[in-house]
Amino acid sequence: MTKFRVAATGHSVNYLPEYVAASNGFFEAEGLQVEAVVPNPWDLVLKELSDGTSHAALGGIWVPSMYKDRGKQLVPFAKVSARCPLAIVGRKKQEFAFNDLRDAVMLVPGGNGASPGMFLELLLAEHGVDKNSVKFVQNLSGSMLAELFVGGLGDYILLDPVTALRVERQAAAHIVAPLAKMGGAIPWSVYYSEAGSPGDDAELQKKFVRALNRGIEWVIATPAGDMRDLLAGLFPKADVDDVIRLVNDFRQWGMWDSATIEVASYDRWQQGTVAAYLIDEPIPYSSLVNAAITRV
Structure with missing residues (x-):
């Protein structure tokens, strides 16, 4: 087994396909031992990437956008949440x-x-x-x-x-x-690595994405009531009936579709990132996203 560590900015219902891929053995089937951590404060995910502790960060694509050409080369390669969960x-x-x-x-x-x-x-x-x-x-x-x-x-x-x-x-x-x-489609939560770091490995990332896509497909196909025990274990501080309701709503509303970062929703979010003054102008999709990883 090859270790693949993800430093996430939270532990959230909208990350469910990753948790499913771990619990259902989809990562293991790809030869990966996936470990997920949530550093505090959240921006320590960047240190995890730069020092090689983690292979990927999970969070907003605005972070790689604002760092482009400003000291870090952070490369988004997959998506888990296609909508804003708030x-x-x-x-x-x-x-x-x-x-x-x-x-x-x-x-x-x-x-x-x-x-x-x-x-x-x-x-x-x-x-x-x-x-x-x-x-x-x-x-x-x-x-x-x-x-x-x-x-x-x-x-x-x-x-x-x-x-x-x-x-x-x-x-x-x-x-x-x-x-x-x-709120419409948006690449809300994406996985990104730092160029030249241990996580910047196309074959590892493709294995991760294949398993993640299996997790996404499973969540889309499975009524949340059938996941009660899993959801109760993943979110012990929440009312499990609330979580079941949310997962079914998210399934209906398109929270999960595939690991591919879509061009149209990416372009839309770039406009929001410009409006927030984090970037001067929209970054072309091909200049930031490694789209080859999701072609698996």
Whole structure:
């Protein structure tokens, strides 16, 4: 067995196909012993790559984008999440439109990367809403903002889906906009390596991708209720019925399709990365993504 270590920016329901590939023996069938770790703080994934501790990082493609030609060559080679998993929670039940955020106090976590705020601002722009018309509260952790929202701060909050369901019950609030359903396709969570590092090995990456694709196909084909024991073990702090509901919703909404990073959704996210001032102009797909790895 060849060890393949993944340094992830979190442990999340939207990463489920990787966990399935491990538990169902799909990685083992490729001769890989996959180990997943979640460094704290999240940006230690980059150190894991540069010192050879991990073969791949799992997180947002905006990170390789902003580092391109700025001291690191980080190369995305596969995708696990094709949608943003976050959800907007509001204080009343409503037919939500992004225009509803005008003049509203919007709580957006900022302690685990830039993606939540970046994607929300991209959606606002796509729906013709000036981001300056929204009263953002940012730069605090998701757990802190969730407590404050339950306590009465803000009109809306952007949360991970498990926390959103819990806050919905605690605060008599409502999930008004699950972004996996309403936000469109985006390469939300990708695997990337650092050029010249131990993880920059095409044959290893292809084996990983073959197993990952089997995991994606299995999750798409399998009702979440049939995964109850697996999901309970993977997410012991969450209500397993909440997780089952989320997985079935994600299956329906297209959270998982294949390990391939699609050009159209990549180009869309590049526009959001430009708007966040992390890159000066969109980076051509072929200049950043190693698309050959998913042609397996």
